[in-house]
Amino acid sequence: MNAIEIKGVSKRFGKRSVLHDVSLNVPTGVVFALLGENGAGKSTLIRGLLGYHRFNGGSISVCGYDPVRQPLEVRRRVGYVSDAPSMYEWMTISQVGWYASGFYPDGFLSRYDQLIFEFQLPQEAKIRDLSKGMRAKVALALAMAFDPQLLVLDEPTSGLDPLVRRSFLESMIDRAAAGQTVFLSSHQIHEVERVADWVAILHQGKLQVVAPLDELKSSISMLSFSMRDSLLALPAELDRLERLHQTQTGRTFQIMARNVDESLLASLRLNSNLFDVKAIRPNLEELYIGFTQPMRETDLSRKESSLGPNPSESTDVA
Amino acid sequence: MELTTRASSFAWVCLMWKELQQIKPIFVAVVVTLLCIQLICGAVMQVLPSAGRIDSYQIMLVVSGLGPFLGALASCGMLFGHERQTGTWNWSSSLPIPWKQALTAKLIASLVVCLALLATLTAIPLFLLLSGPIPEAELVMPPAYVLFNGGFILLELFVILVALTLLMQDALTAMVTGCAILIALHSIPAVFTIREVMSGGGNATLYPSTVWNTLVSLSLLVGTIGMILVFRWRWGTGQSAQLLRWKSSLPAATTMATALAATSLNLTPARWGVAPSQKAMLWQLSWRNSLMLRLAIVLGTFALVAINKPYLPDDSGTALRFALNHICAATCLLGLTAFLADQTRERYRFLSDRGVSPRILMWSRLGPPLVIATLLLVATVAWYLFTGPFPGSTTAPNVFECWGYLLCFASLFLVGAFSSLSFRSNIVAAVVAIVTAGAAAVLLGMWVAIKEELIRISSPTIVDWFVLPAGFIVTPVILFTGICLSSPRWIIDRDAPLHRPYLWCAALALLLPLFIDATFGYLSVPKVAWQGATLQEVDAVVHSRPAIEKVAKLFGDLEVPQLFDEPDSADNALIELNEQLSNTEQLDSLLTGCETRVNQMLDVLSGPMQADADPVAFDRDVGRWIEETALLAKLAMQHGRVELSKRAWRCNRMLQQSCDPITWMKTKSSRQKARTVWTAFGMSEIQALGGRDFTAETMLPAQHDATMGDQLQRIAATVTRELVRGNPSIKEAAARTAAYRTVSELDPFLRFYPPLRWRVERGRAAALAGSLE
Incomplete structure (x- = not known):
């Protein structure tokens, strides 16, 4: 059973459309990373997962429950940390835990105390006296203390110090290994890359890609080459590629594309106008940029038909 | 972890603890402030005369009644509005708490707060009522229906405020709007009723109970349903969801940077190419x-x-x-x-x-x-x-x-x-x-x-x-x-x-x-102004008191004081005086001497007062003269000497008119005797004297007593006040001598704090007036 099943959901606020026909499934026991620029619709999607609003179309299932109709069941199974967790400022750390323990199964408080100890937080400090990072730690402890089936984290590592961040991310891997699911959105792409099993990239409300990270990395290559005579057109073999992103710096091109195979590389290397032809596996950040800054047809055609730019200029095709 | 939730009682405990802790600071602030006001009222009650205490006590009762309303406002603000504005609503609603449980906990907490406020603020008035300082008979308690209506209005206020606070983005705007709606709800029917009455079309009932009942029932019903629905929606959708979205004049940004940028886009006169100054x-x-x-x-x-x-x-x-x-x-x-x-x-x-x-x-x-x-x-x-x-x-x-x-x-x-x-x-x-x-x-x-x-x-x-x-x-x-x-x-x-x-x-x-x-x-x-005259006038009267040492002994050779051992026995006095007369000519000479001495006395009375005057002797002599002239008038009439009787009555009147307030009071018994003598006059005798005209000319008007009494009180108060202030110029006056006998030395603290000093002055003045009376 998938922890999360989203089928064709859309969301509009007034006339502004925030999500367009988003569909994805999050398998159980994985760390699922949702990436996207500011305003891409990540928080809207996450809040929808918790039943905070109805979508304008499509269906959604979290841990087998409809979050709109059965929000309580969802919240009993989902640990949620928002991007700006606001707890009662007048409570102490231990009081927050005690208060929350009233609504969760037995064992919550001891686990919470253990997490607070691990995070090296003072039990009797009031929330109002905590720094942003310390508040984030308290929110994480509250969300993880009842060992939820699904952990939904909206920018969870924002404000955390490097040590805690590393520790926290490693604990996410352990959690996934134990059969629980972690659904997180973050801008810390390098860190996500270390822990995420699955990645989804949301751009302007549209889902660009959903795939296991390893599979995504293996299917996409970063092809780079230089041209001796930049006035000439690009080789015709490149038309076979599903190009995601392309940049040109002087006479050097970098193309992110699917279906880059050895035969293509061999063909390009035989082209006398090209030299220094190589293909590398992109990292997640490059993939993210590739998906969130897609090429437009007009740009492509203009570049391909151009006689070549001024060598002193560096032009981002997108 | 197995999904077996705890006993729901523990969840209730946690919720109630949170709600009550949330509202505790503001509850304490309200209680302390209102208790302080009540204590101030209580302190004022202690220094007020008994007639004024009841007003102060009524204010305490009003404060007690105000408490639950402030509690409702505070509950609505802290448990609903404040939670939303601080962002804790989102966190709370992300916990697995059923909306019914959350709402019930908030309502119970609000009820507890209102009742606690009512109980706390009723304690002092109740204690005062039971311990005796407040006479229960003088207490004006509102009728029972007012209390019931107050309770209904409190409920109405609460549900309307909660519904609007949950509905609108800004809690304060919601509360102001809610209060305005509630007042308008209850004002509009009254206005329409009044207009109907004024136009002659309705009955005289200002606010018919049917209108009231219908209005309260409807607004309570609608408000309660609205509150429940809005709470359920808000609990499910989070703190910032909006039912209706419109393009706000302000940018939706939450930071100043974007707000400033957006504002500058809207407001900066870019077409003039001039950036606004910081002040602008x-x-x-x-x-x-x-x-x-x-x-x-x-x-x-x-x-x-x-x-x-x-x-x-x-x-x-x-x-x-x-x-x-x-x-x-x-x-x-x-x-x-x-x-x-x-x-x-x-x-x-x-x-x-x-x-x-x-x-x-x-x-x-x-x-x-x-x-x-x-x-x-x-x-x-x-x-x-x-x-x-x-x-x-x-x-x-x-x-x-x-x-x-x-x-x-x-x-x-x-x-x-x-x-x-x-x-x-x-x-x-x-x-x-x-x-x-x-x-x-x-x-x-x-x-x-x-x-x-x-x-x-x-x-x-x-x-x-x-x-x-x-x-x-x-x-x-x-x-x-x-x-x-x-x-x-x-x-x-x-x-x-x-x-x-x-x-x-x-x-x-x-x-x-x-x-x-x-x-x-x-x-x-x-x-x-104080009781009809300024105190300067009263002081002038005090300073123009006659010199008592100049008062000559009247009836120096005649032993008459023993005649008045029995004050009410005017007839006996007349009989005895008559027996002492050997003939009516003696009456002539007696009256002639009396007139001369009265005139001398009146001159003295209009002169300046001497410092070594003996007020006690003066008052006694004036009283004796009032009695003597009245007796002489009756005696002369008994002997058929009408003109003689008239002259005696005129002397009597002049003396009474010339009395200053203290002398007037001190000669009270003498004046009563003179009146008794006058009542002994028969109708024929009065007719012989001149009838009604003579009576009007001779007898002092009834309000003269009241005027003199007022002046007396003022003098007593002034004297005592001057005494307390230690004014030496007036210390040796006769009335002050009497005052010295009635007041003791002041506490030094009272001398330096005018309100308390003034209160003591007034108290002593009243005591002095009472003792003199």
């Missing part, structure tokens, strides 16, 4: 701060004024005063909007980072609401001026009353502004401002009690209306100073404990005017 930008933003709330306040106030205008008589200043009271409340709320938006968005941090001067910021924030409040006031007054009977009305507020109102406006505006500056939470700031304004109103009532009961000034004079309210000018001065001193810390330090200076300033601003006026209010006493 601050001013523009300040106008837009809490725009909806300010609009709601202004429109709500105008609506209330308009609704109530036909409700009140036009031919007096009552309607205008009523409207001004509305403006007072609106001014406080407008003051509250001064720093509100900066707190909500933490805009002050952005301003602080950009080095905005606290002084410029403070003025830019205070300016717009102050301008709006002034315009509101001017518009309302102008409306009444053009539509009312002013300025011809004699009951219109005079210039001194207007001065008092201006002080009220300034004070309430600054209370609102200072609380919005000192409390980061808008709801807390609003509740604190309301409580402070309420306390100010009660203390103002206390001042009236002190003025009328303790200092006993009851007539409007320039002193009463101008000098004494001048003490209240310290209130806005203190509050404004507090704002000036707090604004630099407010803008720089997010965690600065600004509530401390607020509490100090508010306490000082409320209590200092009372202290000042109570201390210096006695200065106005000699200048105000």
Whole structure:
């Protein structure tokens, strides 16, 4: 059973459309990373997962429950940390835990105390006296203390110090290994890359890609080459590629594309106008940029038909 | 972990603990403030005469009744509005708490708070009632239906406020709107009823119970259903969801940077190519701060004024005063909007980072609401001026009353502004401002009690209306100073404990005017009218007392005092006196000598008083003369000497007329005897004397007694006051001799605190008057 099943959901606020026909499934026991620029619709999607609003179309299932109709069941199974967790400022750390323990199964408080100890937080400090990072730690402890089936984290590592961040991310891997699911959105792409099993990239409300990270990395290559005579057109073999992103710096091109195979590389290397032809596996950040800054047809055609730019200029095709 | 939830009782415990802890600080603040007011009322009761205590006690009861309403406001604000504005609503609603449980816990907490407030604030009045200082018979308790209606209105207020607070984005706007809706709901039917009655179409019932019952039932039902539905929706959708979305005039940004950028896009005259200055930008933003709330306040106030205008008589200043009271409340709320938006968005941090001067910021924030409040006031007054009977009305507020109102406006505006500056939470700031304004109103009532009961000034004079309210000018001065001193810390330090200076300033601003006026209010006493005459006149009477040593012995050779051993036995005295007369010629010579001596005595009475005069001997001699002349008149009439009798009565009258108040009182028994003698005259004898004309000429009018009694009291009070002040010039006077016998030395503390000294003076004056009487 998938922890999360989203089928064709859309969301509009007034006339502004925030999500367009988003569909994805999050398998159980994985760390699922949702990436996207500011305003891409990540928080809207996450809040929808918790039943905070109805979508304008499509269906959604979290841990087998409809979050709109059965929000309580969802919240009993989902640990949620928002991007700006606001707890009662007048409570102490231990009081927050005690208060929350009233609504969760037995064992919550001891686990919470253990997490607070691990995070090296003072039990009797009031929330109002905590720094942003310390508040984030308290929110994480509250969300993880009842060992939820699904952990939904909206920018969870924002404000955390490097040590805690590393520790926290490693604990996410352990959690996934134990059969629980972690659904997180973050801008810390390098860190996500270390822990995420699955990645989804949301751009302007549209889902660009959903795939296991390893599979995504293996299917996409970063092809780079230089041209001796930049006035000439690009080789015709490149038309076979599903190009995601392309940049040109002087006479050097970098193309992110699917279906880059050895035969293509061999063909390009035989082209006398090209030299220094190589293909590398992109990292997640490059993939993210590739998906969130897609090429437009007009740009492509203009570049391909151009006689070549001024060598002193560096032009981002997108 | 297995999904077996805990016992629901523990969840209830956690929820109730959280709700009660959430509201505890504001509950404590409300209780402490209202208890302090009650204790002040109690202290004033102790120094008031028994007749004035009941008013002070009624104020305590009003405060007790006010408690649950403030509790409802605080509960609504803290448990619903504050949770949303601080963002904890989202976290709470992300926990697996059923919405029914969450709502029930909040309702129970609100109920507990209201009941606790009621119980706490009823304790002192109940104790006073049971322990005896308050006579139960004099207590005017509201009828039972008023209490029931009050309870229903409390419920209505609560459900409407909760529903609107959950529905609208800004809790304070919601609460203001809710209050306006509630007042309008209950005012409109009354107005329609009055109009119907005035047009002759309805009965005389001002507010029919059927209308009331229907209105309350409907609004309670709709309000409760609305509250439940809105709570369920809000709990499920989070703190920032909106039912209706419209394009706001303000950008939806939550940071100052984007707000400034967006504002500059909207407002900057880019076509002129001139960037606005920092001051201009601050001013523009300040106008837009809490725009909806300010609009709601202004429109709500105008609506209330308009609704109530036909409700009140036009031919007096009552309607205008009523409207001004509305403006007072609106001014406080407008003051509250001064720093509100900066707190909500933490805009002050952005301003602080950009080095905005606290002084410029403070003025830019205070300016717009102050301008709006002034315009509101001017518009309302102008409306009444053009539509009312002013300025011809004699009951219109005079210039001194207007001065008092201006002080009220300034004070309430600054209370609102200072609380919005000192409390980061808008709801807390609003509740604190309301409580402070309420306390100010009660203390103002206390001042009236002190003025009328303790200092006993009851007539409007320039002193009463101008000098004494001048003490209240310290209130806005203190509050404004507090704002000036707090604004630099407010803008720089997010965690600065600004509530401390607020509490100090508010306490000082409320209590200092009372202290000042109570201390210096006695200065106005000699200048105000007191029982029909000024104290200067009374003093003049005291200083023109006759020289008693010049009084000659009357009837020097005649032993008559023994005749009056039995005072009421005028007949016996006459018989005995008659027996002493050998012939009627002796009567002639006796009366002639009597007239001569009376004339001499009257000359003495009109002269200056001697320091070594013996008042006791003087009063005794005058009394004896009054009796003697009356007896002589009767005796002469018995002997058929009509002219002689007339002369004797004229002497009697002149003596009585010439008496000063103390002598008048001391000769009370003699005058009674003279009256007894007069009643012994038969009708034929009176006719022989001249009938009604002679009676009218001879007998003193009935009000003479009252006038002399009043003068006596004033003299006694003046004498005692001078005595207490240690005035040596009057110390040796005769009346003071009597006063010395009745009063003891003062406590030194009383000498240095005029209100208490004045109270002791009055008490001793009354005691002296009583003893002399």
